[in-house]
Amino acid sequence: MNMKTFYWLIKREFWENRGSFLWTPVITGGVFLLLSIMGIITAEVLGARHGIQIGAGGDLQHVIAQMDAGDTSKVSLTLDIAMYSAMGLLSVVLGIVVFFYCLGALYDDRRDRSILFWKSLPVSDASTVLSKVVSATLLAPVIAVVAGIAVGMLQLLIVATTLSFHGVNMWQLLILAHPFHVMFNLLGYIPLYFLWALPSVGWLLLCSAWARNKPILWAVALPVATGLLVSWFGLMGLFDLPTTWFWRNIVQRGLFSVFPGTGSVFGHQGHIAVIGHPGMDFMDLGNTYQLLASTNLWVGVVVGLGLLAGAIWFRRWRDDS
């Protein structure tokens, strides 16, 4: 594949989806910060009105100075959660963005017939489809994570600044947080997201390339209707499996794997052995990447590749323009 062409295909996706890829996380992050500032102001006002003085007279500073190792780790945890929390919201938004992006990626240009323009250029259909996969699973998440990190850092500064009004040394507080560690964990999660999301992305792109109209209806209705039939007739009994197996491993896995973190929540057969402290250490890459050992992940990757091959085939031969 020609890398220069591929770069421009990705750039093309960014141009077309600037609103959902860039502005959606930026605006969501902005709203998140605004809400947290409003929350802090409300807390301050209520606190002042009711005469509650947080750390008045440098007491809080004194408390921090007196903290033992266990207490500081709790403060660290609070600060790290403050950073992760922004990403939590952005992850949900990212899942929604990727879901609808994939459904439209190979359908919208068929509907408005601009596919005839794209097809008049010397670009293979495989490159086109792959550029959409990369946009969905790498470009959009990288932008969301960068936005999440920026929002997280600002959130951290806001919390620290607020506390500094109460006599706490801001820098001492910030030293207790692990912003770079958090960044590293978030950026490092993206390749895992790519692998986990592949079957969903494949299914949604396949529907997008195949459906003559309303791809969302097909993408959702087909697995759900199958699930209902399977439940109704108890078909999973044939394989000695409970009906929930189908809902979990086909319907939910196929539709919702584009939501970041679903792999870490649903992907493991047993419990993962979290190495480190309880708290946010489950986000450490050493822990999240234990997902690589699950067959669920790899079966999904194989199925995803098959669905993508189907999407490429339909992109090549679907003739309705």
Next chain:
Amino acid sequence: MSAVITASGLSKRYKSALALDNVSFQIAPGRIVGLIGPNGAGKTTALKAILGLTDFTGELNVLGFDPRKQRDKLMGEVCFIADVAVLPRWIRVHQAVDFVANVHPRFDRAKCEAFLARTKLTPNQRVRQMSKGMIVQLHLALVMAIDARLLILDEPTLGLDILYRKQFYHSLLEDYFDENKTIIVTTHQVEEVEHILTDLMFIRDGRIVLDADMDAVGERFTELMVNADQADAARALKPLDERQVFGKSIFLFDGVERAQLEALGELRRPSVSDLFVATMKETYA
């Protein structure tokens, strides 16, 4: 130089109808071919087959490629404008130019910018803010800057006003066409293209009913205008078509000796549209 397109036994069936029925033809380089037919005759299907946008049965060779298997390579040598409304509505002028410049190896950016400088388009303008005429100007500027060997135009001027239509064909002839290029055009506005065509193909119900160069068409078909008293004599020569204008009868003949007709009245070269109407008259009946 060998043929640009060689088709033999081309067939395509949609669910309900046969869109192409065992069609064979050849198109030589340096020609401007008008592919003319009524709605649903199979024009667009034929073009789609040539562009590798649809599957079909039979043999088809376009510039040495099989459009079914080598579509992306083929598109390096072929350009097409499907109709005016196919540029993506979100794209800006500079984005379209940047994109084509970077994915098309035969694109000449300076040329494209020179064409755009003659229009009112601005680099930041989006397609959705343009009129149909402006969209086609942008599309044409992109396409004419590509040094392709084959250009396919499917109803390129549909819905444009006469100024844009004239300018479209004028630009194509003046700034684009040369003996190494081939253009295939389908249109219903036959009057506007007939003076630029070198070859004419009529297609009807999935079959090619006429395939000739314009000189041959001029020799083969003759229009005869006669007074009422000569009308019966003309009718005896089995004209393709007859119509009445201001008390005179106008007959269209296919392959009748000119000398024989001259005795009856005034001879003219038939227009492509008259020829088309005469050939297709029972199509919708």
